[in-house]
Amino acid sequence: MSEAKGTFTVVNERGMHARPASKLVRLASSFKSEVTIEKDGEVKNAKSVMGVLLLCGAKGTSLTISANGEDSEACVKAIGELISSGFGEELK
Amino acid sequence: MTQGGPDDSARRAALGEEPPARLIGAPASPGVVVGRVVMLDRRKVQVPRRHVEDSEVEAEVARLRGALDAARTQLNGIRATLPVDAQDHALILDAHLLMLDDALLVDEAEAAIRTEKVNAEWGLRRSVEHIKALFEKADDDYFRERRSDVDFVGERVLRQLMGHSQEVPKARDGEREPTILVAHELSPADTASLRAKGFAGFVTDVGSATSHTAILARALELPAVVGAQGATKFLANGDRIVVDGLRGVVVLRPNAEQIIAAEERRRRYALFVRSLDAHRDQPSSMQCGTPVALRANIELPTEALIAREQGADGVGLYRTEFLYVDRRLPPSEDEQCEVYRAVVTAMGGRPVTLRTFDIGGDKFSTAFRLPKEMNPALGLRAIRLALREREVFRAQLRAMLRAADAGPVRVMIPMIATVAELRAARAELEAARAELQARGIRAPDVPLGIMVETPSAVFIADLLAKESAFFSIGTNDLVQYSLAIDRGNEHVAYLARPLDPAILRAIHTTAQAARTAGIPCALCGAMAADLLSAPLLIGLGVGELSVDPAAVPAVKAALSRVSLREAREVAARALNLATADEVESLVRETFAPKMSDLLAAGD
Known part of the structure; x- marks a missing residue:
């Protein structure tokens, strides 16, 4: 078991709305590790779309991804890239 | 599903609820169909609470999981039936699918079943209510409104648990007559599935012609009447009805004569649509080849797709009021930008005229605390x-400036009465641009134009034209203000005639001022969709018409039957006539013979 952690900023204009949240949850669910997502001390299961939506991640929000499991490093890296790339949405 | 029959009719008659001969609703989607009714019964589910024994707990959990699986299969099925044009709706369905697997929903429901020893329905309800309460606390409108998605998903699972049929049934098998669905209300997803299920039309108790449901019905070319109050009360399975989506009328138990008349209208409308289809992709022009921009008036983003399908050359009027209605706070810049951008993108490079909010008057919004006024107009x-x-x-x-990066946008200000107002609006636009630039957003230069809909704007049209990028004449308000007629007052409403000589002169004056200043002059009132008036307007000097998407093909056909020269001659004569009746006779005599087929189809 290994732990990994990373902090990333939401850069896309509309924030982590339904479509990006769905993408993030689907990506997180593809890893074996347990993954959490944290905003201002509030921690949610990153494999729960409702949990992720409840964080109300607007543009500029700082999110900490923590993974625990055999593929934790790859998991945090992949999710970090998704967030930092603006979820493939418009940045501006 | 409810069963109807002679007993039902007898019961209704005994109760003094004899069904009316017809129901009047809104014409949601054109076309006429005669067929047999299939009822969709979908009342709000009442959730029972039941204690379960220890030995039953695991069976109850299994029942919940089974219902989640079934709901997932259903949602996947719905997504697959959505037409390509409606794929944007599928994005929210993706989130709904993930919610069905969500530990937040599932774990809490299971925990409630196990620890409180309650039935699956109650456990699920507990979980749904809890999550909704969490979303309720969100600061942001967008995230707060996700509670309706939680509800949507919860309701779907609940119906599975309780054995209620959630899905729209299939049309009657082996029936030689077309089948018509009658429901209290239909969601866009329900509507999307109707064609595949063999329905030839539908009727609902509630709804409006601008709802997403109505828009999808038009996209699917399913005749529909919505807002036909009493439809589910007075109709039963197997009843024969006529759905007249052109007039918004449902005829109950039609006699032989009414059926023949309806079949004739159906046939004529089908022929009419086929004849228009041939011109759909051609740009609009007069008979002589002079081009006339023919655009669409729309309100909902999905209507943009319909407008394009109908062959509109852009959006001449995008009404933004709906964004402000039924909410406590005005929509955010981001929310609006997303909507505007969707419309601009959908129009694929054709110009989109965004009108800033026209709230007040008859359009009340709770987002503003508007004072009660004696004379709101x-x-x-x-x-x-x-x-x-x-x-x-x-x-x-x-939001409008930002949306301009997706395609050509024009900003239009409603109800301009003075040059000072236009200047103030321009100053606000510049301030908005400066604010965006301060945020590092490049805001393109967009044309700023005005609605000409007050008599004062007509009187000073020359002055306004010097400071405006375009005009769009709004005849609905212009008629009301010029003739001093309250459109909502039944005693005088019949006097509000767009063909009144005063209105023709106002249009002419405005178009001349635009011409002198070298700016385009459009017209976006209901008058533009009147087939006999459309060529007259071009003759008066209007260069662009904007009409409801459904009217685009017919107006296009009407314009193609008249040359610019003839339109101008008729307009010159009309400007010297004294009454609306005289003008109407003139346009009828000169234009009607050229478009008798088009006029007959709309009757």
Whole structure:
């Protein structure tokens, strides 16, 4: 078991709305590790779309991804890239 | 599903509820169909609470999981039936699918079943209510409104658990007659599935012609009447009805004569649609080849797709009021930007005219605390309200400027009565642009134009034309204000005639002023969709018409039957006539013979 952690900023204009949240949850669910997502001390299961939506991640929000499991490093890296790339949405 | 029959009719008659001969609703989607009714019964589910024994707990959990699986299969199926044009709806369905697997929903429901020893329905309800309460606390409108998605998903699973049929049934098998669905209400997803299920039309108790459901019905070319109050009360399975989606009428138990008449209308409409289809992709022009921009008036983003399908050359009027209605706070800049951008993108490079909010008057919004007014049509509305609520106005202008990166956008200000108002609006637009630039957003230069809909704007059209990028004449309000007629007053409403000589002169004056200043002059009132008036307007000097998407093909056909020269000759004669009746006779005599087929189809 290994732990990994990373902090990333939401850069896309509309924030982590339904479509990006769905993408993030689907990506997180593809890893074996347990993954959490944290905003201002509030921690949610990153494999729960409702949990992720409840964080109300607007543009500029700082999110900490923590993974625990055999593929934790790859998991945090992949999710970090998704967030930092603006979820493939418009940045501006 | 409810079973109807002779007993039912007898019972209704005994109760003094004899069904009416016809129901009047809104014409949601054109076309006529005669067929047999299939009822969809979908009342709000009552959730039972039941204690379960220890030995039953695991079976109850299994029942919940089974219902989640079934709901997942259903949602996947719905997504697959959505037409390509409606794929945008599928994005929210993706989130709904993930919610069905969500530990937050599932774990809490299972925990409730296990620890409180309650049935699966109650456990699920507990979980749904809890999550909704969490979303309720969100600061942001967008995230707060996700509670309706939680509800949507919860309701679907609940119906599975309780054995209620959630899905629209299939049309009757082996039936030689077309089948018509009758429901209290239909969601867009329900509507999307109707064609595949063999339905030839539908009727609902509630709804409006601008709802997403109506828009999808038009896209699917399913005749529909919505808002036909009493439909589910007076109709039963197997009843024969006529759905007249052209007039918004449902005929109950039609006699032989009414059926023959309806079949004739159906046939004529089908022929008419086929003849228009041939011209759909051609640009609009007069008979002589002179081009006339023919655009669409729309309100909902999905209507943009319909407008394009109908062959509209852009959007001549995008009404933004719906964004402000039924909410406590005005929409955010981001929310608006997303909507505007969707419309601009959908139009694929054709120009889109975004009108800033025209609230007040008859369009009330709870997002503003509007004072009660004795005379709202002459009160704090449109640009007047915008200049009082500057923050809200500027947020809208910023959203419009940002949307301009997706395609050509024009910004239009409603109810301009003075040059000072136009200048104030321009200053706000510039301020909005500066604010965006300060945020590092490049805001393109967009044309700023005005609605000409007050008599004062007509009187000073020459002055306004010098400072405006375009005009769009709004005949609905112009008629009301020029003739001093309250459109909502039944005693005088019949006097509000767009063909009144005063209105023709106002249009002519405005178009001349635009011409002198070298700016385009459009017209976006209901008058533009009147087939006999459309060529007259071009003759008066109007260069662009904007009409409801459904009217685009017919107006296009009407314009193609008249040359510019002839339109101008008729307009010159009309300007010298004394009454609306005389003008109407003139256009009827000269234009009607050229478009008898088009006029007959709309009757």
